[in-house]
Amino acid sequence: SAVISQKPSRDICQRGTSLTIQCQVDSQVTMMFWYRQQPGQSLTLIATANQGSEATYESGFVIDKFPISRPNLTFSTLTVSNMSPEDSSIYLCSVKVQLSTDTQYFGPGTRLTVL
Amino acid sequence: EDQVTQSPEALRLQEGESSSLNCSYTVSGLRGLFWYRQDPGKGPEFLFTLYSAGEEKEKERLKATLTKKESFLHITAPKPEDSATYLCAVQAPKDSNYQLIWGAGTKLIIKP
Numbered sequence: 001s002a003v004i005s006q007k008p009s010r011d012i013c014q015r016g017t018s019l020t021i022q023c024q025v026d027s028q029v030t031m032m033f034w035y036r037q038q039p040g041q042s043l044t045l046i047a048t049a050n051q052g053s054e055a056t057y058e059s060g061f062v063i064d065k066f067p068i069s070r071p072n073l074t075f076s077t078l079t080v081s082n083m084s085p086e087d088s089s090i091y092l093c094s095v096k097v098q099l100s101t102d103t104q105y106f107g108p109g110t111r112l113t114v115l
Numbered sequence: 116e117d118q119v120t121q122s123p124e125a126l127r128l129q130e131g132e133s134s135s136l137n138c139s140y141t142v143s144g145l146r147g148l149f150w151y152r153q154d155p156g157k158g159p160e161f162l163f164t165l166y167s168a169g170e171e172k173e174k175e176r177l178k179a180t181l182t183k184k185e186s187f188l189h190i191t192a193p194k195p196e197d198s199a200t201y202l203c204a205v206q207a208p209k210d211s212n213y214q215l216i217w218g219a220g221t222k223l224i225i226k227p
Binding site: 001004042092101102103105107108111 | 160
């Protein structure tokens with residue numbers, strides 16, 4: 001498995017501002033993922049972030065709104081840009097520790113509220 | 116269309132009352148099925164991976180089983196600390212890769 005931390009754990013932001021969420025892993029991993037979980041709902045994949053390449057975004061998510069950085073094998077950031085109340089959600093990062101297995105391990109999440 | 120459905124949405128049990136949660140799926144080619152537990156305000160915690168029909172995995176009071184159309188998470192003599200939302204996810208082919216399709220979860224409440 002892996003120990004994953006996220007910062008901040010929660011934040012309250014004003015409409016129109018941006019927030020950058022950090023994800024730190026205690027071991028080197030190739031594949032990192034960013035998810036959104038809206039209140040009472042399941043997980044929606046935003047993008048896959050592999051070190052050394054551009055992030056791959058899922059349908060409905062664009063780089064201008066959710067820019068992602070992956071500078072090394074233990075760290076990634078997700079920025080939520082020009083926020084609106086509809087962006088209020090829990091944002092989760094996850095990792096695949098081994099490419100030979102498909103199991104993903106999740107961080108504790110960042111609870112974002114946009115006013 | 117690939118789909119994962121979990122039932123029931125919520126389940127209330129008395130401590131010690133065994134039951135099962137269901138995850139049914141329709142996908143074009145199952146690569147794996149995953150069970151996670153999620154406590155309020157936390158990220159999902161990995162429980163099990165199942166790869167083929169007939170496979171079973173156990174952990175403490177939990178046992179996961181898999182058929183060609185569904186998976187069950189059996190909870191034997193649950194305790195209040197088993198209260199959580201249980202998520203099921205199925206990995207299936209997408210283009211030249213794979214995607215994880217998530218169910219909406221079952222919220223389990225165990226009353227002392």
